[in-house]
Amino acid sequence: MYPSTYQASITNLFTHIAYYYLNSYDDVLVDRFTMDNPISGSLTSLNLRKFDIVLMSLSYEFDYINAIKILLLNNIPVVNDRGRRPIIIAGGPAVSANPLPLSKFFDGIVIGEGEEVLKLLMDSTGLLHSKDLFLENLASKGLYIPLLHDGSKIKKSYVVDLDSSYYPEYQIQSLIIEPVFGRGYIMEISRGCKHLCSFCMEAFISYPYRVRSYEKIMESVGKGLEVNKVDRVVFYSLSFFDHHSADRILETLLERGIRFSIPSVRADTLNEYRVDLIRRGGQKTLTLAPETHSDKLRCVIRKYISDELVSRLIDYGIKLGMEVKLYYMVGIPFEDDEDINQLVKFLRGLIPILDKSRFRRRVRVVINPLIPKANTPMQFFGLINKKEYMHRVRLIRKGLPGRYFRVEALSHNLAYMQATMSLGDVKLGDVLLRYVSEAYVNEELHLSSYKYLLKSLGIDTDYVFKPRNPSEILPWEFIDLGLNIRGFNIIK
Numbered sequence: 251m252y253p254s255t256y257q258a259s260i261t262n263l264f265t266h267i268a269y270y271y272l273n274s275y276d277d278v279l280v281d282r283f284t285m286d287n288p289i290s291g292s293l294t295s296l297n298l299r300k301f302d303i304v305l306m307s308l309s310y311e312f313d314y315i316n317a318i319k320i321l322l323l324n325n326i327p328v329v330n331d332r333g334r335r336p337i338i339i340a341g342g343p344a345v346s347a348n349p350l351p352l353s354k355f356f357d358g359i360v361i362g363e364g365e366e367v368l369k370l371l372m373d374s375t376g377l378l379h380s381k382d383l384f385l386e387n388l389a390s391k392g393l394y395i396p397l398l399h400d401g402s403k404i405k406k407s408y409v410v411d412l413d414s415s416y417y418p419e420y421q422i423q424s425l426i427i428e429p430v431f432g433r434g435y436i437m438e439i440s441r442g443c444k445h446l447c448s449f450c451m452e453a454f455i456s457y458p459y460r461v462r463s464y465e466k467i468m469e470s471v472g473k474g475l476e477v478n479k480v481d482r483v484v485f486y487s488l489s490f491f492d493h494h495s496a497d498r499i500l501e502t503l504l505e506r507g508i509r510f511s512i513p514s515v516r517a518d519t520l521n522e523y524r525v526d527l528i529r530r531g532g533q534k535t536l537t538l539a540p541e542t543h544s545d546k547l548r549c550v551i552r553k554y555i556s557d558e559l560v561s562r563l564i565d566y567g568i569k570l571g572m573e574v575k576l577y578y579m580v581g582i583p584f585e586d587d588e589d590i591n592q593l594v595k596f597l598r599g600l601i602p603i604l605d606k607s608r609f610r611r612r613v614r615v616v617i618n619p620l621i622p623k624a625n626t627p628m629q630f631f632g633l634i635n636k637k638e639y640m641h642r643v644r645l646i647r648k649g650l651p652g653r654y655f656r657v658e659a660l661s662h663n664l665a666y667m668q669a670t671m672s673l674g675d676v677k678l679g680d681v682l683l684r685y686v687s688e689a690y691v692n693e694e695l696h697l698s699s700y701k702y703l704l705k706s707l708g709i710d711t712d713y714v715f716k717p718r719n720p721s722e723i724l725p726w727e728f729i730d731l732g733l734n735i736r737g738f739n740i741i742k
């Protein structure tokens with residue numbers, strides 16, 4: 251079950267892994283559900299309640315809301331002491347970082363990566379006659395079983411060697427719906443990210459950095475393109491060019507006339523040659539995430555991308571006729587208006603490059619508030635308040651002429667809701683349940699009802715905005731990601 255759209259489900263690699271891995275067992279029947287078909291399966295039309303086990307992959311905090319809605323829609327008792335099947339197990343980056351807001355609802359929550367857990371589930375099917383025995387067998391092996399948890403640390407589960415781990419060469423292809431990054435064969439070349447920027451939950455969750463070998467990647471791409479009857483590769487990784495064979499992989503594909511797209515690239519691993527490779531692979535947009543142009547804030551987020559490099563890459567990308575999309579964060583701890591002015595000054599400095607280009611491109615500038623996430627060094631800081639956020643977004647909008655820039659800013663309301671979930675504890679489960687039962691209509695988010703429920707259930711959302719005392723033990727510290735998060739000191 252992927253508690254979002256069908257399109258999002260086929261963009262998610264774990265959907266393909268789980269579906270084909272489980273299908274490789276003769277005595278297992280697998281079907282797929284999304285918010286587009288929450289009650290009956292895509293293939294068998296069987297009702298969700300008929301299955302022994304429901305696996306839910308939750309990529310973002312907003313998926314929590316749909317996950318609860320699915321239980322309600324299927325008349326499955328929502329609270330996890332339901333005592334009968336289906337056994338419901340959730341996983342994904344956000345719940346691995348902090349499973350507490352959902353601990354009321356699920357029988358098990360996967361901490362870390364799913365492959366080992368899939369194996370474990372299959373090895374435990376002999377115990378399915380007893381839900382208790384089945385769950386006891388899963389406890390602590392990379393799974394958090396809320397009803398059995400005694401407070402001890404839970405180590406995350408992860409694949410040690412990507413080359414020998416299961417990879418889905420067959421992938422779900424839809425003729426009607428395109429995945430978010432377009433049709434193609436998804437090839438994951440690495441997991442984790444060696445840079446560990448202080449706000450980046452994905453990097454902390456997927457630590458340590460691991461790669462697939464060039465040989466495995468090329469073998470998989472060869473088979474994958476053939477069996478899926480597609481002619482394009484979509485590369486998954488957190489930072490593509492950190493892979494030791496990144497150039498060689500792309501050069502080989504270009505020699506063979508195969509198109510590709512690379513959704514995630516860290517700017518300081520790029521140069522003109524690599525932008526050229528990306529362009530020749532068919533990608534039309536150059537996406538960079540400098541996050542800030544203030545040296546002070548670069549230290550805070552542990553991500554230093556130089557101004558000189560960013561303008562050189564943009565200049566080059568524009569010469570090649572590419573669209574340019576830039577991501578920035580507002581609300582980085584210790585930020586002030588001067589830091590925002592530096593961002594505006596940098597971007598205005600691009601105007602001569604845009605003027606002399608024959609392509610007349612507008613640069614897309616995407617602003618996101620920094621949302622502090624559990625199990626990252628930012629967990630000790632608060633979310634910027636709405637007034638300050640709006641003020642800084644206004645400064646950016648005002649400083650950037652619409653002829654050259656298109657500014658898009660994420661709504662603070664959404665960031666606030668996300669932060670309540672990312673830093674929430676078990677009490678938030680009651681809010682989520684009441685919100686889904688009473689206010690979540692037509693899958694539209696209503697901040698005022700959400701805030702009302704927080705208040706009426708006595709939850710003070712100061713925890714979202716106020717920095718935490720580093721000596722405080724945080725509720726999710728029983729999750730062991732294999733890193734000492736407290737060792738990442740953030741100082742101005």
Ligand code: SF4
Binds near residue numbers: 443445453
């Ligand atoms: S480089 Fe990108 S993926 Fe890696 S830690 Fe930083 S933000 Fe995350």
